[in-house]
Amino acid sequence: MLINAENIATENERNVPKKGIQPLDDDKLWAGLKTGNELAFSMLYKRHVNRLYAYGMHSCYDQELVKDCLQELFTRLWSRRETLGVAGSVNYYLFKSYRRLLIGPLIAKRKFSVPFQTNPKSVFEFIPPLEDSIIEDESKYHQLAKLKVSINALTKRQREAIYLKFYNELSYHEISSIMEMRVESVYNLISKALDILKEKLRKY
Numbered sequence: 001m002l003i004n005a006e007n008i009a010t011e012n013e014r015n016v017p018k019k020g021i022q023p024l025d026d027d028k029l030w031a032g033l034k035t036g037n038e039l040a041f042s043m044l045y046k047r048h049v050n051r052l053y054a055y056g057m058h059s060c061y062d063q064e065l066v067k068d069c070l071q072e073l074f075t076r077l078w079s080r081r082e083t084l085g086v087a088g089s090v091n092y093y094l095f096k097s098y099r100r101l102l103i104g105p106l107i108a109k110r111k112f113s114v115p116f117q118t119n120p121k122s123v124f125e126f127i128p129p130l131e132d133s134i135i136e137d138e139s140k141y142h143q144l145a146k147l148k149v150s151i152n153a154l155t156k157r158q159r160e161a162i163y164l165k166f167y168n169e170l171s172y173h174e175i176s177s178i179m180e181m182r183v184e185s186v187y188n189l190i191s192k193a194l195d196i197l198k199e200k201l202r203k204y
Contacts (some may be wrong), residue, residue: 010113019049023027024073026044026047026090026091027042027090028040028046028085029041029043029047029090030090032181033077033078033081034082034084034086036044036081036082041074041078044090045074046097048068048090048091048094051167051168052070052073052094052095052098053066053067054163055095055098055099055163055164056069056102056123057177058159058160058163059102059160060102065080065102065191067100068101069098069101072101072171073094073097073098073101077099082150085146089170089174091168091170092170092171092177092178093176095164095168095170095178096177096178099178104168123200133160138173145201147197147201149200150196150197150200150201151197153196153200154193154196154197157179158189158190158192158193158196159193160179160180160191161175161186162193162194163192163195164178164179165190166200172186172190
């Protein structure tokens, strides 16, 4: 399966439910993948590729490298499907595996002084779970616009943790494993990030 512009759909397109159809959860799709079900593999790919792509682009300015690592990730999933095991959620497994694939070439090419630094021109797009945790008034549209601007005040690690927690609904333990941090440090990182965002919004 090739990664191209057509594969990278918008968040809205990806989240529009089909009338009368209940989407399968990740565990069922994963079980289908392990038995060689191509439809299950395709559905799993479409469900997760956008978030993984956004995660990669936020952390690396090399679009081709991001796409190549995505291609490698899903190629490996298919070729090793019979022996796959998931320690935790499928979502966590994909982010953890993808991060490992992406860091290797970045270190080899020495594009960053430390692993997985953020492209300063890139800002994650956030969806309602984060919005609702900060914004409580009726003017959510304007507040959300201000929130996106406020994201720039966060550090690179804070933005990454916030993205994983609220955009992808990963647990603190999963984030600590992905980012190679102690769980307590992840709690502090996210707590401070939310405090900064709330303060920025109050100033508006």
